[in-house]
Amino acid sequence: FFFFKQKTAYEILSGLVGSEMCIRDRYKVNPKATPQVMAALLEMDCEENMLKPILYNIRNCPAGPLVAAFEKKNKLKALLTWLEARSNEGNNEVELHTALAKIYVDTGKEPQTFLLNNQFYDPKEVGKYCETRNPHFAYFAYKKAWGKCDPELIELCYKNQFFNLLAIYVVERKDGDLWKVVLDPNNEHRNKIVEQVVQSALPQSNNADDVAAAVKAFIAADLSDGLLELLDQVVLHHPEFTSNSNLQTLLIFTAIKSDPSRVMDNVNRLDNYDAPKLAVKALECDLKEEAFAIYSKANLHEEAIGIMVTNIGDLTRAEIYAVKCGDPKVWSRLATAELEANRVVEAINAFLKADDAESFVAVIIAAEKDQKYEELVNYLLMARTKKKEEQIDSELIYAYAQCNRLTELEDFISQAHSANIQFVGDRCFESKLYEAGKILFTNNGNNGRLASCLVHLRQFQAALDVAKKANTPRTWKEVNYACVRAREFRLAAVAGLKIIIHADHLDDVIEHYEKYGYWEELIKLLDQGLVAEETHNGIFTELGILLAKYMPERLMEHLKTHFQRLQVPKLLRACEEYQMWPEAVFLNSSYDQHDKAVMIMMEHSPNAWTHELFVASLQKAANADLQYRAIYFYLREQPMMLNDMLVAIANKLDLPKTVEVLKNTGYIALAQDFLKHVQTHNISAVNEALNDILLENGDHQGLRASVFEYDNCDQIKFAKRIEKHDLLEFRRIAALLYRKNKKYVESLTLSKLDELHKDATETALESKQPDLAEHLLRYFISKKDRESFSCCLYTCYELLKPDVVLELTWRFGLMEFAMPYLVQTLHDMNDKLDQVNKKTSDIQKKEEKKALQEENQPPPMPLQFAEMLMPGFSPFPQLMAPPEMMAGMQGMYYPQLPQFSQTYQP
Secondary structure, three states: OHHHHHHHHHHHHHHHHOOHHHHHHHHHHOHHHHHHHHHHHHHOOOOHHHHHHHHHOOOOOOHHHHHHHHHHOOOHHHHHHHHHHHHHOOOOOHHHHHHHHHHHHHHOOOHHHHHHHOOOOOHHHHHHHHHOOOHHHHHHHHHHHOOOOHHHHHHHHHHHOOHHHHHHHHHHHOOHHHHHHHOOOOOOOHHHHHHHHHHHHHHHOOOHHHHHHHHHHHHHOOOHHHHHHHHHHHHHHOOOOOOOHHHHHHHHHHHHHHOHHHHHHHHHHOOOOOHHHHHHHHHHOOOHHHHHHHHHHOOOHHHHHHHHHHHHOOHHHHHHHHHHHOOHHHHHHHHHHHHHOOOHHHHHHHHHHHOOOOOHHHHHHHHHHOOOHHHHHHHHHHHHHHOOOHHHHHHHHHHHHHOOOHHHHHHHHHOOOOOOHHHHHHHHHHOOOHHHHHHHHHHHOOHHHHHHHHHHOOOHHHHHHHHHHHOOHHHHHHHHHHHHHOOOHHHHHHHHHHHHOOHHHHHHHHHHHHHOOOHHHHHHHHHHHHOOOOOOHHHHHHHHHHHHHHOHHHHHHHHHHOHHHOOHHHHHHHHHHOOOHHHHHHHHHHOOOHHHHHHHHHHOHHHHOOHHHHHHHHHHOOOOHHHHHHHHHHHHHOHHHHHHHHHHOHHHOOHHHHHHHHHHHOOHHHHHHHHHHHHHHOOHHHHHHHHHHHHHHOOHHHHHHHHHHOOOOOHHHHHHHHOOOOOHHHHHHHHHHHHHOOOHHHHHHHHHHOOOHHHHHHHHHHHOOHHHHHHHHHHHHHHOOHHHHHHHHHHOOOOOOHHHHHHHHHHHOOHHHHHHHHHHHHHHHHHHHHHHHHHHHHHHHHHHHHHHHHHHOOOOOOHHHHHHHOOOOOOOHHHOOOHHHHHHOOOOOOOOOOOOOOOOOO
C-alpha cells in the first residue's frame, strides 16, 4: 500500500511538472501554486520527507493558504522550519506568525515570550486557540490586542477566575467604556473585580493616571464605599501618592459624599488638598464644622469666619476666633454678621476694632432701628475720619438730636461740615424733635419749617411772626390748624384770612374747623373773607353751604344778596343734602333750571311749593312731561287751583294729550273752566270732553251753546247718546244736532216724539225737501193740531204744493186755517203771471227791433271781392291766412270798406 501511494504521488508530480528538475524550476516560476500542490499531496497522505524538499525550494509562496492546508491535516508542525525561515527573512504575514504562535504553544517553545513580544499574529485567533490549551496564554494573546479583544478577555477571566489579571488589565487600559462594562451593576463578578482593583491592581501601580482613571470609573459607577477604600489605600499607604494634592482632595471629597464621619480625621491628617473646593462641597453636604476646619487649617480666615457666622451661627466662637486672628477683615466680617443678627452694640464695637467705615449705611439703619444713638455717635465720629460723606454728617447731627446733645449739635453745625441741614431738620421734625428742628431751621433760614416747629412748641405768636416772613399757604395753614387746635381763634383768624383767599386751600380750612366742631368761628372767618380784597366766588359758595348746614335761617338772605358770586351747582347739591328746598327752588329758578325747580316743588311741596313760583317755573320748563305731571300734582294737593295752573300754561299744552291725562285721573270735571277757556281752539278732544261734562252736569244751555258754536266733534255720535235722555232739552239738542248735520228724518222724528212742532217745522223748512214738509203737514192733520198745521203752511210755504194743500184742506175741513196760505198762493201766482207777460212783451220788442235793423243794412259784399281787396281776410277765423302771410301784409294800405258781420253766411 505504501508503495502504491508513493508511486501515485510521483506520478502526480511527474504528470504535473515532468521531472524533478522541472518541478523545482516550475515552482520558481509560479510559487503561488504551491498551496494547491501541497494540499493535493496532503490529501494523498504523502510523507513529510517528500514534502519538505519541496518546501525548502519555495520561498515566496503565500503563507495563508499553505498554513490552512497543513492545519487542516493537523500537520502544522511540519511547517515550523519553513515558517521560522520566512519569519527570519522578515515576512510579516499575519497567518505566518499566527501559525508560529500556535506551534510554540503546542510545543512549549517559549510561547509566553513570543506572545508578549510578537506583534504580527492575530490575538483573537491565537487567544481562541489557547483557551482550551492554556488560558494564561490566551490572556496574554487577548491582552496583546489592547482593546480589540476586550469582550473575549473579560469572558476568559470570568470563566477562569482571573479577577486579579482582569483588574490589572482594566487599570492599565484606563478606558472608560471598559470600566463601565466590568463595573456594571448587573455584573455578578463586580464586587470581586472591585476588591482586586483596590487590594492588588492599584497598590501595584505607580502611575497616577491609572489611579485617576480608576477613581473616575468608580465615581461614574457610584461605588462610593469602594472608592473610599481605594483612595485610603492609595493615599494613606502608598508612598508614591501620599503627597498627591489631587488624590488627597479626592479622598476627602469621597469621604464627604460617602462617610462624613471620616472627613474631620482626614482633614487633620492631610495637608495638601484643595481647601476652597472641599469646603464648598462640605457646606453643600451640611458639614459645617469640617468646612470651618478646612478653611481654618488653610489659614483662610475670612472664609472661616464666614462659615462660623453664616453657617454655624455661633457668634461667640466667631468673636473668640477674631480675637485669636486679630485680622481687621475678620473683625469686619464678624461685625457684619452681628449687624445682621441685630446685635447692634457688638457690631459697632467690632467695626470700631476693624476701623471699618464701609458699611456705614447698614450701621446707621440698624442703630436707628434699635435706637442706639449713643453708640452710633461714636461710630460716625470714626467714620468721618475715613469718609467725607453727606450722609455721615447728616446722621451724626440727627444722632446728636436724638441724644438731646443740643450744645454739641450747635457746635457741629457752626463748623465746616457736609450735612444736609434741611433733610436732617425734616427728620427731626418728623421725629418730634422740635427743639433740634428749631435750631436747624433757624440755621438754614427755612421759615416755613421753623414756624411748624414753633407751632408744635406752642409758641403761637412767634410762629405767626415767622409765618409772615414765609408767607406761603402751607405755612399759614399749619399755623392756623395749630391755633384752632389750641383754641387760639384770634390768631387762627389772622392766619385763616391768608389761606381762604386761595381757592385750592379753602376746603382744607373748612374741613379742619368742622373736624373740631368750631363752625361758628368758621362762619365768622368766611364772613370776614367776603369783604377781603382778594375774595373769590368759592368763599361765597362755601359760606352758603355752611349756612345751609348750621344756620339755615340766614341762607335765603345770603342767596338773594350774593347770587351772582355763587357757584350754583355746588350750592344746589348742599341745599339738597341738607333739605333746604325753598332755597333749592330759588337757586334752580334763578339759574334757569326750571325743570329741576318744578320737580323739587312737586316732591317737597309742604316746604317748597308756591303757586305763583310753580306756575312761573312750569311755563319756562323745557320738559313737556312735567306739565302733565303737574296735573296729577295739583289734583293730589291743590285741586281747587288746577284750572288756574292749566290756564296759565295753556299755550304750552298739547290739548288732546291734556284731555286724555285728565280723563285718566277721573277728575276731568274739575278742569271745566280750563276746557271752556281753550274751547276757542275748536279741538275735537276738548269739545267732546267739555260736552261730556256739561251733559253730566245737566247744563243744557251750556251744552247747546258748546255744540253749536264749536262743531269739531262727532255730533252724530253725541246726538245718538242724548236722543233718549230723560230731559227734554237734551233730546231737543239731539234733534237740533241731527238737523245741523242734515239728518232731517232723525231730527224730525225726535221733534215729533217730543211734540216740538216748532222745531219740527223749522227742520222741514231747513231740509228743503217737499216730501218732509208734506209728511209733517199730514202729521199735524193726524194730530188735529190746526195751529201747527197753519204754522207749517206759513213756514214751509215754498215747499208745499198748492194742490196738495187744497186737497187736504177740503178733505179735513181746514179751509179756514189754510186761507192765508191760499191767498198768498194766488197772489204769488198773479205776480208770476205778470212777470211772464212782461218778459214776453220785452222779447217781442227785441225781435221787432232786430228785424228793423236787418232791413236797413246794405247788401253784403261777395266773398271773392273781399279777398282780393284784403288778402288773408276770412269771415271764418279758421279759414284765415297763416301767420307768416299775415306778417307780410303788415304796413299795407287798405281802403275804407263797409263793416261786415262775422256771422255772415254766403
